[in-house]
Amino acid sequence: MGRWRKYIIGICTIAVVGLIGAACFFFWPHGLPDVQASKAQPTGAELVARGEYLTVAADCAACHTTKDGKPFAGGLAFKLPFGTIYSPNITPDKTNGIGDWSDAEFVRAMRSGVGRHGEDLYPAFPYTSYALLSTDDILAVRAYLTTLAAVSEPAPENALAFPFNQRPLMRGWKLLFMPRAPFKSDPDKDKTWNDGAYLVEALAHCGECHTPRGLMFQRKQGLALSGGDVDGWKAWNITSDKEYGLGDWSDEQIADMLSAGHAKDRGVAAGPMREAIDLSLSKLPKSDIDAIVAYLRTVPAVTGEPDHKAIRRKEDELTAGSTEASADTQPGKQIYAGACASCHGWNGEGQFNPRAAILGGHALSDPTASNVVRVVLQGSSDHEAAPGKTMPSFAKIYSDEDVASLANYVVEHFSGRKGTVTADQVSQAR
Known part of the structure; x- marks a missing residue:
């Protein structure tokens, strides 16, 4: 009996110590770092200019x-499987x-992903990438x-x-x-390579969208930059793989896509990537774009699902009469003829504007057509295009069946x- 009593006391002691340790881990107040700029940090207007460049590069x-x-002013909603998070006001x-x-x-x-009052922040804010930034930046x-x-203006709760x-649980995640x-x-x-690595991995936080997520919403590091999902949009593989990634793209094609949102024979950017180009990447100096290209060339190749490989028909097959539409896509062919071909052409090379050249894009060979559906419903912004030369939304014109x-x-x-x-999938995407 005495031996069992010792066992019980020992187990209880371990449990109490464990509970105290867990309480300290999850609820002990976060400390503040000792922050000091380096001697190389500029001051005054030069510091503000540097900060503006960094803010644009980070696409804040x-x-x-x-x-x-x-x-x-914040307030942008991030709809996740377990609820909605709103971005804060950072004015x-x-x-x-x-x-x-x-x-x-x-x-x-x-x-560290910790708010002003010591609250743990959610990783919708990409602090897992910003953790790599220098203190000066x-x-x-x-x-x-x-x-x-x-x-x-306060952001919504x-x-x-x-x-x-329960925010303290984020401590375990971190x-x-x-x-x-x-x-x-x-x-x-x-x-050049190091500048590109800093931009891709930290400042521009490319992996936040282009890396798949695990069950705990963590980035799968073994599959870094091999493609992800952003609000239903697919962010494509940007590793050096020649079939699924950027391995067979030329430097010029990658640079054009990053800086202009379109590249010959590679289609056009849309959705969140289009926004990142409009607000951030297109405003970076050529040296930054070249650095990103140099770094992406060395990212380990990661293959993907067979359906994620970009393929296309031969040029002589891309005419109005070359592809016989099946019964369920015949209405789609008629819609394409009436609403799409005048800009994109039957060959996808664009009629009047290179931004309408969709040929070669991953989205056109993805059987789920998730990006195609969303472009049709939402349109595609292009801050540089003249009025009337952007992709409009057709959400109010066509039914779910039509789309x-x-x-x-x-x-x-x-x-x-x-x-x-x-x-049904179109309805959910609206």
């Missing part, structure tokens, strides 16, 4: 500005923005944000289901998936694959 406006909303307003934040609090948020971003017009609304140190240059690589038939016809016509879109 895309997530912190709603459609027709005030710049950087210098002292009540609803970051006007009263200290430098240390701002650095902690960017690098984070402080430069803050310096620029303080020059913006203050907007006194997050609406998350239990247990995802322990598993957060980087441990800022980016370090590879001494065996040249400056499904059109999307399936587009896949069938340009790639020879059979599209699998249903009217």
Whole structure:
């Protein structure tokens, strides 16, 4: 009996110690980092200019500005399987923005995902990438944000289901998936490559969209940059794989896609990628684009599902009468003839504008046609195009059945694959 008593006491002691340890881990207040700019950090107007460049490269406006909303005032909804998260106001307003934040609090948020009041932030904010940023660059971003017009608008409260609304649980997530140190240059690589690595992995946070997610919403590092999903849009494989990624693209094609949103024989960007190009990548200097290209060339190749390989019919097969539409895509062919061919052409090379050249894009050979459906429903922005030369939304013109038939016809016509879109899927995408 005495031996069992010792066992029970021992187990209880371990349990109590474990509970105390867990309580400390999940609820002990976060400390503030010791923040100090390096001697190389510029000051004054030069610092603000550096911060503006970094803010654009990080595409902060895309997530912190709603459609027709005030710049950087937050409120953009991120709809996730377990609820909705809203981006915060990052203008210098002292009540609803970051006007009263200290430098240390701002650095902690960017690098550790911790809010001003010690609350753990959700990784819809890409701090797993921003953790790689240098302290100087984070402080430069803050310096620029303080020059913006203050907007006194609070962001809506997050609406998350239990247990995802329990922020302390994010500490366990961070322990598993957060980087441990800022980016370090590879001494065996040249400056161009290192600049590209910093842009792709940290500042432009490409992996947040182009890397698939696991069950815990973590990026699957073994599949880095092999393609992901963003609000129903597919972000394609950008590894060096020659069949599924960018391995057989020329440097010029990659650079054109990044800076202009379209490339000869590679189609056009749309959806979140189009927005990233419009608001960020198109505004970067050529040296940055060249650096990104240089780095992407060395990203380990990752293959994908057979249906994710971009294919297309031969040029002489891409005419109005070359592809016999099946019974379920015949209505789609008629819609394409009346609403699409005048801009895109039957061969997909674009009639009047290179931005209408869709031939060669991954989206046209994807049987799920998820991106095609969303382009038809939402249209495609292009801040550089003249009025009347952007892709309009057809959501109010065509029914779910019409859009499904059109999307399936587009896949069938340009790639020879059979599209699998249903009217129900179109309805869900609206």
